[in-house]
Amino acid sequence: MTEGSRRPIRPADGTLGVMLVGLGAVATTFVAGVENVRRNRAKPIGALSQMATIRLGRRTEGRAPLIRDFAPLAPLDSLVFGAWDPIPDDGYQSAKVAGVLDTPHIEPIADFLRSIRPMPAVFDQQYVKRLKGTNVKSGKTKRDLAEQLRKDFQEFKATNGCDRLVTVWCASTEIFIKPGAVHQSIDAFERGMEKNDPAIAPSMLYAWASLMEGVPFANGAPNLTVDMPALQELAEREGVAISGKDFKTGQTMVKTVVSPMLKARMLGLSGWYSTNILGNRDGEVLDDPESFKTKEESKLGVLEHILQPQMYPDLYGNIYHKVRINYYPPRGDNKEGWDNIDIFGWLEYPMQIKIDFLCRDSILAAPIVLDLALFMDLAQRAELAGIQEWLSFYFKSPMAAPGLTPEHDLFIQHTKLKNTLRWMMGEEQITHLGIEYYEYEKA
Numbered sequence: 001m002t003e004g005s006r007r008p009i010r011p012a013d014g015t016l017g018v019m020l021v022g023l024g025a026v027a028t029t030f031v032a033g034v035e036n037v038r039r040n041r042a043k044p045i046g047a048l049s050q051m052a053t054i055r056l057g058r059r060t061e062g063r064a065p066l067i068r069d070f071a072p073l074a075p076l077d078s079l080v081f082g083a084w085d086p087i088p089d090d091g092y093q094s095a096k097v098a099g100v101l102d103t104p105h106i107e108p109i110a111d112f113l114r115s116i117r118p119m120p121a122v123f124d125q126q127y128v129k130r131l132k133g134t135n136v137k138s139g140k141t142k143r144d145l146a147e148q149l150r151k152d153f154q155e156f157k158a159t160n161g162c163d164r165l166v167t168v169w170c171a172s173t174e175i176f177i178k179p180g181a182v183h184q185s186i187d188a189f190e191r192g193m194e195k196n197d198p199a200i201a202p203s204m205l206y207a208w209a210s211l212m213e214g215v216p217f218a219n220g221a222p223n224l225t226v227d228m229p230a231l232q233e234l235a236e237r238e239g240v241a242i243s244g245k246d247f248k249t250g251q252t253m254v255k256t257v258v259s260p261m262l263k264a265r266m267l268g269l270s271g272w273y274s275t276n277i278l279g280n281r282d283g284e285v286l287d288d289p290e291s292f293k294t295k296e297e298s299k300l301g302v303l304e305h306i307l308q309p310q311m312y313p314d315l316y317g318n319i320y321h322k323v324r325i326n327y328y329p330p331r332g333d334n335k336e337g338w339d340n341i342d343i344f345g346w347l348e349y350p351m352q353i354k355i356d357f358l359c360r361d362s363i364l365a366a367p368i369v370l371d372l373a374l375f376m377d378l379a380q381r382a383e384l385a386g387i388q389e390w391l392s393f394y395f396k397s398p399m400a401a402p403g404l405t406p407e408h409d410l411f412i413q414h415t416k417l418k419n420t421l422r423w424m425m426g427e428e429q430i431t432h433l434g435i436e437y438y439e440y441e442k443a
């Protein structure tokens with residue numbers, strides 16, 4: 001076990017502005033949730049930053065503080081919220097439309113929610129076919145639009161007396177874009193913005209503006225956004241933290257727990273059929289084949305990475321993996337995700353696992369937004385620039401340094417997250433070896 005030296009971390013003094021791109025179901029469930037917690041009207045279930053403890057030292061020491069008492073995270077009372085959305089609804093109207101939260105979590109905080117009014121968005125229907133926006137910026141070039149976003153960051157910070165900002169993309173999934181020449185360097189990207197290159201989507205303009213303003217950026221959707229060399233280079237150059245992509249909430253969270261179990265026991269897999277019905281606006285956007293393709297790529301990569309078919313061809317060399325998302329309005333945000341898993345065991349005898357997860361999409365996503373905002377702010381204060389692989393825990397398609405295989409297994413991600421916190425705070429890493437508790441080690 002190695003004891004690290006504590007990383008210098010600037011204190012979480014003052015106000016932290018959480019800049020939300022998109023003020024839809026996830027974003028309003030997040031802000032309303034934080035406000036309810038702040039008023040002691042609810043508990044922050046699902047947020048590690050608020051609920052989880054972290055073991056320090058040996059099991060016999062009995063040291064297990066809450067993460068928030070261990071690492072210098074921004075307190076909930078210090079958070080203020082800003083947002084952009086092409087739909088002009090304020091936080092209250094948007095939360096009502098989303099239909100995730102019930103009256104007792106909305107009406108008592110109606111004034112607070114109404115005070116969150118979205119700034120005009122950088123939005124182009126070409127990238128999200130199923131949406132129409134009226135609260136939209138105009139500009140001759142993409143560069144011009146991105147510069148307007150930089151001003152928004154500056155003005156929000158000054159008006160709200162913020163000491164620091166952090167951005168979380170909670171907006172719709174954009175159409176599928178393959179990384180191309182324009183995404184390979186800062187220069188190419190900036191020239192592309194001036195020439196209105198169609199491979200530069202609005203999400204990338206928010207990310208560029210955020211990084212130029214020194215504001216960490218987390219991407220909750222499967223769009224490329226910061227997951228490309230140009231913006232990674234910019235993050236390094238500007239010393240800003242980035243993370244992504246695509247919040248890991250329902251079906252994929254389950255997938256990244258069940259598939260490591262199969263692999264750990266060397267059980268084979270012949271097919272995995274996943275289907276979803278959901279009826280919120282996200283479901284409507286994903287009903288468009290081009291947005292669905294972006295989501296599909298993000299959901300499909302998981303099994304391949306965890307099961308490593310090239311290393312285990314007998315077990316995983318011939319998997320049929322299918323993911324469907326069906327827009328079904330009656331369910332609203334209450335998604336149902338079915339998984340049919342065809343496995344095989346000893347002597348190749350077949351077996352099946354069925355999972356039917358009746359979840360609530362935004363209820364699962366909201367605590368992730370909170371954790372990401374707080375941990376990204378921590379990373380920034382600890383001067384950890386660039387990709388934050390330790391936050392892979394929160395993402396379906398986690399980003400990793402070029403040349404590294406991303407880690408998908410939920411519990412390895414969880415260990416990585418906690419060990420990174422221990423490392424930042426100069427505590428021992430926990431390897432789970434445990435040999436030190438036994439006589440042969442003591443002798």
Ligand SMILES: NC(=O)c1ccc[n+]([C@@H]2O[C@H](COP(=O)([O-])OP(=O)(O)OC[C@H]3O[C@@H](n4cnc5c(N)ncnc54)[C@H](O)[C@@H]3O)[C@@H](O)[C@H]2O)c1
Pocket residue numbers: 021022023024025026027084085086087098121122123124128131169170171172173202203220221222246247248249250280281282285360361362364365
């Ligand atoms: N809820 C989950 O479990 C979950 C999991 C993983 C990823 N996500 C992703 O999170 C995102 C938000 O989900 P949601 O359920 O809140 O969707 P939503 O449709 O309710 O909200 C998205 C909001 O983004 C706005 N928007 C679209 N383009 C924009 C732009 N260019 N600038 C600013 N705002 C823009 C839309 O007008 C809308 O209000 C989606 O991309 C979704 O795929 C959600």
